[in-house]
Amino acid sequence: MVEPAGGIKVVLTSPRIAPGLLTRATWQALEAADEIGAAGGPEHPDVQAVIGSGLVVTQVEADAWSWLSSAAVAGRQVVWLTGDDGEPGLLRVVADARTRDPHAPYEVEILHGSYDVPGARLIDLVRVMDRLRRNCPWDQEQTHESLAKYLLEETYETLEAIDTGDLSHLQEELGDLLLQVAFHSRIAEDSEDGFTIDDVSGGIVEKLIRRHPHVFGTVDAADAAAVEANWETIKAAEKQRNSVLEGIPLALPALALADKVLGRSAKVLPPDASPEAEPTVASAQEIGPELLAIVREARRLGVDAEQALRTAVGELADQVRAAETA
Structure with missing residues (x-):
């Protein structure tokens, strides 16, 4: 048998x-x-x-x-x-x-018996962060304010990784940046009127769906410019802002702030509202050296280039607000 x-x-x-x-x-x-x-x-x-x-x-x-x-x-x-x-x-x-x-x-x-879906390891991050917040003395002491410097530091380190083109380094720095999102979200859970990581994730998912009607709805968008125009139109309707400058973080570095304000001011000021000197550069490759030369000249004159540009941007912002209320 x-x-x-x-x-x-x-x-x-x-x-x-x-x-x-x-x-x-x-x-x-x-x-x-x-x-x-x-x-x-x-x-x-x-x-x-x-x-x-x-x-x-x-x-x-x-x-x-x-x-x-x-x-x-x-x-x-x-x-x-x-x-x-x-x-x-x-x-x-x-x-x-x-x-x-x-x-x-x-x-x-x-x-x-079961398989991880894409993004499943994010659940591990949430679990680990929750355990750290409950059991680690250092993590328990942190606040949104105490972590702010780390968020800024990790952002710059991520930008540096992008500049170097080192994907392994970029992966690591994106992880550090993601930790900041998870950490701030976990801290917020401890507040009576706070929020959770699910609220954060849900909010951005809903925003992306709303602002991409050409993907999730019936709106047509022939090119990237049309997509951007749709985005701005929907954003303006959602925010109900009184000025095109609202929502621009004033803590941005002066150059990034100038770029943002110039982009928004073009919607309000006529092209000839701020007469400019004749351009001294003829190609994109010359912009960097020209900016560096301006900073060098500012140093020679004992001028804080960052603050000088920030002041000029502030004056442009005043022009924009005056035009909006005229």
Whole structure:
């Protein structure tokens, strides 16, 4: 008489996916199993989901591989539910055992019960940040104000990584910048009228959908210029601002502030409202050296170039506001 062939199926799941959202193949394996085992008890979400479906899960606190292999040798079909970490130690034991005895009288299969979707590791970031906020003395002391300098620092380091073209460096710096978003969001949770990371994410998702009607709606946009025009029109309707200059962060570096104000002022001031000197540069390649030369001249005259430009931008802003109220 031929002994029935046993088998072992090890199920790997993602802790970032809702418990019970398993593949069809995994549920079929669970339902067909003679026994289901796990190191965790009913408190483990996946174990709880399987028990909730009417199946029995045995909590194995001793050597998992001995339990699995003994059952398989006896001709039983057994399924193992791994923990959140995927139980790499058990997987190594399984691999070593199969290498030592490749002709064992049972099959071993690794089943992926659930898969991470793009962005799933963001859930890990939220969980880690929450734990740090609850258990790390330094993280507990931080406020929006105390973190402001780090946000600025990480922003500049990200810009530097972009300038160097080093993608590995950029990945790292974007991670540091993302941490600032998660950190500020977690701090806000502690306020009675605060918000959560889900509120932040939901807000930007809704904004992107509203401002891209050519993608999510029925509006036509033939080119990038039309997209930008739609964006500004929708933004103006949403913000209900009294001036085109509202919303420009005054803390921007002077050059970035000048660019923003000039762009907005063009919507209000006529082209000849601010007579300009004849341009001294003829190509984009000459702009950088020309700016550097102006800064050099400012240093020679003992003038703070940053403040001088900021003052000039302020005067232009006054012209814009005067034109808007005229």
